[in-house]
Amino acid sequence: MNHAPEAVTFARERAGLTKRAVAVACEFSEQLMCDIEAGRRNATPEKLLKIAHVLNCPVVFLEAKRVVAPSATADESGRGRMRPNSAPNKPSSAPQSGDACAA
Numbered sequence: 056m057n058h059a060p061e062a063v064t065f066a067r068e069r070a071g072l073t074k075r076a077v078a079v080a081c082e083f084s085e086q087l088m089c090d091i092e093a094g095r096r097n098a099t100p101e102k103l104l105k106i107a108h109v110l111n112c113p114v115v116f117l118e119a120k121r122v123v124a125p126s127a128t129a130d131e132s133g134r135g136r137m138r139p140n141s142a143p144n145k146p147s148s149a150p151q152s153g154d155a156c157a158a
Contacts, residue, residue, distance in 0.1 A: 060094035081105040
């Protein structure tokens with residue numbers, strides 16, 4: 056699924072629009088809009104872009120969130136392991152050339 060149905064509903068309600076109003080503005084059927092919000096049908100990237108435009112919200116807000124699989128170097132607890140010869144990064148006390156506080 057390209058979109059998060061609950062995000063589409065939230066954005067539409069926040070915009071104060073009905074499903075019919077969004078469907079008319081996007082030039083597709085009210086039934087399709089209902090199905091998109093219910094998660095019964097997938098919103099193509101083109102349709103999702105139209106919906107985002109009508110609802111005046113970023114398309115990324117409406118997109119389905121992707122779950123990233125744990126990396127192959129993570130141990131069973133889900134935390135990454137340090138390599139044997141690596142040390143944690145320590146912040147430098149010397150000002151960097153791009154620091155706003157550097158004189």
